[in-house]
Amino acid sequence: MSAIFSGDNKIILADNMEFLTSVPDESVTMIYVDPPFNTGRTQSRTQMKTVRVANGKGDRVGFGGHSYETLRGALASYDDAFTNYWDFLEPRLEQAWRILAEDGTLYLHLDYREVHYAKVMLDMIFGRDHFLNEIIWAYDYGGKSRSRWPAKHDTILVYVKDPSKYWFDSEEVDREPYMAPGLVTPEKRERGKMPTDVWWHTIVSPTGKEKTGYPTQKPVGLVRRMVAASSRRGDWVLDFFAGSGTLGAAAQQLGRRYVLVDQNPQAIDVMTKRLPAAALVGV
Template sequence: MVVGAENLEFLPSLPDGAFTLVYLDPPFNTGRTQRRQQMSMVRAAAEESDRVGFGGQSYKTIKGALASYDDAFADYWEFLEPRLREAWRLLADDGTLYLHLDYREVHYAKVMLDAIFGRECFLNEIIWAYDFGGRSKRRWPSKHDTILVYVKDPDGYWFDSEEVDREPYMAPGLVTPEKVARGKLPTDVWWHTIVSPTGKEKTGYPTQKPLGLLKRMVAASSRRDDWVLDFFAGSGTLGAAAAALQRRFVLVDQNPEALEVMRRRLADHL
């Protein structure tokens, strides 16, 4: 299902715990000027708390002077936080969130997700490494994105390593022929090229992510016929991955260009 709507207005219409996987690729907030951000946790009574930390202690998130940003949003974090809270609500008890950001914002997002989900629900920091684009001579060139992985229940989340695509061994002579033929499980560093500007996968949407990345997430963290959600859907790559792996999907975006790309790309599955 593809929905044309402002996501924060639409999400409350969806039932609690409906999705086994939520993937989010929000605007990266590039070009912003950060002034200051403060966030702290103070212990609070259970009825006043908004998270439970180690040892079952209840905490309340106290936000100080949030940063001012001069990118697309006056305050990126006021934009993102309520949407992450909706993601938590919409996840099934065995569900997993994949939040895709770049180096500019991911460290702040980690603190925010610790507050919303609880630090014990942090599962992985995945590095998507690629080798494409310009080369700075004034610093180490930036050639990766970061995907933060959180689960709803650290003792009961779904993860099926047998369904994950395999990678070739870097030193095949050191393992058995059987292992070489099967390949090895990926680690938390995923080497994968970007979408080729001239390849068949290219939709023309500027922030399109490779299908292979999303198929790996969907295969590992959902089952056949499960529901998956992306409410910054863009070119609809999560939907394409879900359709290929026989999952059901909801994609939300308010950009008319994105909606047209998705409906064209997913015409056989809508």
């Protein structure tokens, strides 16, 4: 796997943890991952262990002065179900930290069930000063609850490998219309404004051309904005929970090179049909 980030774009059928541990340090400029949201609340407890911090400096004191392992224990006593999710997600995010280039950026896409836990986890792995943004993706589709405020957003946590060296190109990002166009100059009105950290974007239409049939597919326009801002033409981008391959579709539009990893044969089938020019590896 040492040459995986060379040559053709790739779709890889593999367990993502096995794949990640085979990748050399600092191989990729941008990572976008949309992992399972842990919607099931199975109550189970796993044995706690001391965790090695990804940067090799040993135990880190985190939020509130808690050490890494102490915080894990506190979360386990608060919500047993999350312990399993942490054990699943944490080593993969540690590997993401390792393989990001020094100017690299991670986008972690989650919903309201786990994002608060994941923020603490990433503060520990990357460091709190490596946190760049919390992006809110707001949409309006689906059921309308009458017993609470309907949940109509996801959260994308953005962390950088090195706060002094990360790549961010605001000029590459698509612009949005001004909400009060009469208050700005004609030149600004024509160009549009830089997006904020709240992104209003529709979901993939159930009847639209973009629809692949994959149940958790995300819209290309959403991911394209991340790729445009945090990578350059020719850079390698990675999604190791690739699903329908939206990162690859966005990267292809923008002239980036991509690697998509999934162990689900349905996902591989969808991606190979969607991105026929990519090399298929691991089958």
